[in-house]
């Protein structure tokens with residue numbers, strides 16, 4: 440058992456300008472959770488999809504409807520973003536705009552996840568959906584580069600945990616791994632749908648030397664995390680916030696880690712933490728603000744913590760805003776933000792040499808110049 444005591448490693452909290460200018464890495468970003476409200480409204484009008492709010496109220500509606508304190512209710516709001524992402528041109532548009540929005544926010548590397556099986560209602564095949572999203576990513580990257588905000592972006596293909604398409608989507612990941620797809624994920628309601636339901640997909644991916652993350656420890660506790668790591672072999676954990684259930688905070692000599700928490704820390708398993716999203720779904724009991732989020736404790740204990748938005752639309756957030764919330768809650772300085780960012784870059788599903796190049800040639804020099 441080890442305990443560390445610091446919160447922020449530097450005395451001075453980062454300024455809002457530094458936060459905005461800082462290079463960022465977004466590992467946990469849902470493509471269908473980051474659609475611009477104006478784009479939802481525009482496409483909905485074109486296809487005749489009825490929306491629950493007027494265009495100028497839509498952003499507020501999503502943030503409000505997603506803040507019920509329950510993950511299943513949070514997920515219901517995706518009905519409206521998924522509905523406007525059924526044609527190839529709309530998938531491409533949403534992907535392109537996401538890339539541009541992330542790049543404008545200082546994100547230099549992003550993995551965009553989405554579930555191809557939810558985008559077949561317009562008659563597209565699974566490969567066609569992936570190619571449409573890739574076309575949008577390519578366009579967005581080219582435009583961002585021309586604007587002086589270059590960004591590297593990969594697709595993570597998600598299988599919905601309540602459905603039975605895990606293996607098919609895993610095969611799609613392998614089919615497209617040299618054409619923009621960097622990994623696999625499962626998402627959706629966690630309670631009642633344990634990771635093990637998709638074991639066949641995970642075993643296939645491991646045989647194929649492919650990478651995957653699993654949403655676990657968000658709306659269910661330690662058994663979900665244990666399965667994701669020990670039965671399924673996840674490279675990273677989506678959220679993983681409930682790992683605090685395996686840390687005894689009342690121990691006399693400081694926080695005491697249980698076996699699973701120790702394993703995750705010792706193996707440097709990345710935690711894709713999403714503070715605002717976790718507040719909205721009440722992922723942790725008695726959490727009233729970001730200051731109550733376990734991210735501060737987990738950072739102090741040396742877990743490989745990363746900072747993410749999850750869903751920019753549903754949380755009305757950006758990477759800069761999530762970073763700023765942490766600065767306000769924990770007094771983090773630029774060294775702390777750099778630590779999160781380097782952690783994320785180390786954990787990316789990108790070849791090692793490319794990760795290293797982004798850390799040494801982009802992230803570190805740009806932090807040094809803040």
Ligand SMILES: O=c1[nH]cnc2c1ncn2[C@H]1C[C@H](O)[C@@H](CO)O1
Nearest residue numbers: 469471517552553554597626627654
């Ligand atoms: O935080 C989440 N937990 C579980 N599932 C999620 C979360 N955010 C989005 N999703 C679901 C809804 C989307 O339609 C799907 C694919 O991005 O993933």
Ligand SMILES: [Zn+2]
Nearest residue numbers: 469654677749
């Ligand atoms: Zn998520």
